[in-house]
Amino acid sequence: MKTNLAEQALQGQRRAIARLITHVENEHPQIHGLLDDLYPHTGRAHLVGVTGSPGTGKSSLVNKLAKAYRNQDKSVAIIAVDPTSPFSGGAILGDRIRMRELSGDDGIFIRSMASRGSLGGLARAVDDTIKVLDAAGFEMIFIETVGAGQSEVEIAKTAHTVIVVEAPGLGDDVQAIKAGILEIADIFVVNKADRPGAERAVAVLKTMLELGHAPTHHIFHHGQLMTVEGDSASASPSNGSGQDENSWEIPVLKAMALKGEGIEPVVTAIDQHLDYLKESGELVYRNRTRLIDELENTLQSELINQLLHQLPDNYLSDIISKLVERRLSPYSAARTILEEFSQ
């Protein structure tokens, strides 16, 4: 059965793909073996992250982009991630509308994922879902995330191309356009561009991009493995290259996704960004960074699992009582546990 499910997914069988993703979500005992079978077939899809505040019309834009790629005969998968629903574990609002709009096409696969209790758990599930869809042969994988926060940083770590969607009138404060978002975006889309304020939103974004925010390369990883590995390996290949042919000018595009207007320029920008990533060597760098990140996360969770299985009964509850009574700090508690149970 094990090889079958992976083999079926590799052949693009939808039910096998869906079951594998469910296995990922449920941390099925066989999932790691299955993912290992799929792994050699990954690394081919173009991963496009789409993020923006609620109300910007991200989902409509993704739907229209999916249709545009279908017209080019490319297969498309959509992962709709909602880290703000850590409790429900259920599907996402607006999901049914999406299904109705895109269903009945075997070249499209849609999956919603809510948080699995922790950000780490969700990120792992998304990474593994991408592996399944990538191995199954989907050429474009859209990862759509709600966010004006950490989720955007996470998406930047995962995707090759990050689209940040804005809409006029959504918080005209200075705050609304944060430096962090500028540095995550590869493409800006001002959606709902028929609303008042669209031109101003475009102008503000362009000005902010010009002001000292030269085309930027994503150097977001400061984890432990990157440090150990040494500076030369962690430096971006085109870092410091400034405005030469290897740099990327972040476009600011207008769209009215609901009406289907302004979609083609976004498609063109996505494709051009992939070309840029390939030519500049940034694609290799980003893929490498992702994998190192994933290795580090896996090591961390496996290590703590190992440790916890060594602890005698009641040991942890004693420690926790001391924490609560303020007789032991969390850091000292961790040190104590490590000294006693780790070599």
Added chain:
Amino acid sequence: MKTNLAEQALQGQRRAIARLITHVENEHPQIHGLLDDLYPHTGRAHLVGVTGSPGTGKSSLVNKLAKAYRNQDKSVAIIAVDPTSPFSGGAILGDRIRMRELSGDDGIFIRSMASRGSLGGLARAVDDTIKVLDAAGFEMIFIETVGAGQSEVEIAKTAHTVIVVEAPGLGDDVQAIKAGILEIADIFVVNKADRPGAERAVAVLKTMLELGHAPTHHIFHHGQLMTVEGDSASASPSNGSGQDENSWEIPVLKAMALKGEGIEPVVTAIDQHLDYLKESGELVYRNRTRLIDELENTLQSELINQLLHQLPDNYLSDIISKLVERRLSPYSAARTILEEFSQ
């Protein structure tokens, strides 16, 4: 010097407090010893998280709440967290305005924190900064976070009382009010209530709260330690109590923070929520959950540090090459490393 800085902070000396927080941010080698000295004096402050999308006027609201508590002669600290600025490491927009409004009062302490590269790093720095301010005797600690994403979940883990700030006209879509936010909020404030749409925003929030979202208890932790510890310990004390005196009716309040209107009802709600937490036993539960969470995070980062120091030169770069060439999956790589270098 070590005892001095902690002792000075315990006496409420501002320069010592500021230096300790800088030590926290820079991961100063002595910081854990200093925090251990402070730890027995923590656990007294009321931790109030304030979150909401950009443009809702969170900062103005926090400033006015701070002033209101100062009028009651309570000391106030504000930690302004910006997880969307992982790159700059700099101060937050609007910070200077805040400083001007609140400066010159020794009973107020303000600190901005940007991301330290990873969400884990930021969460740790915020937790430790809270310890410093708590031990230094600040009675009210406001933790203000930008977010419509994971940062809200993080803040819910840290704070006793979570205020979610909305504003009329910021995304009137269904999406704008997410189930996750409903479950995180202890108090809703519709700010900028003189704008059109304020009544509707209040009505929508109230309806959503009524629809199946009974007053809720935060059971957000699904980490490993909680699981090991057993079900009885991880269950919320008042879980399942429904609408009895031990439940909390989430209020939806209107305010115009810039004009200073509607502030007192928010203060009253914050104080009533603390009373509720104490009477229901939820306060003990939340504090316990926080500490377990912190222990787990510390263990994870220490474990991986230990492991990495055991690896021979080039070992990791070999593994990473295999990952990139798709000859080894991240999970298999982690298993290999653990089998060779962990007991």
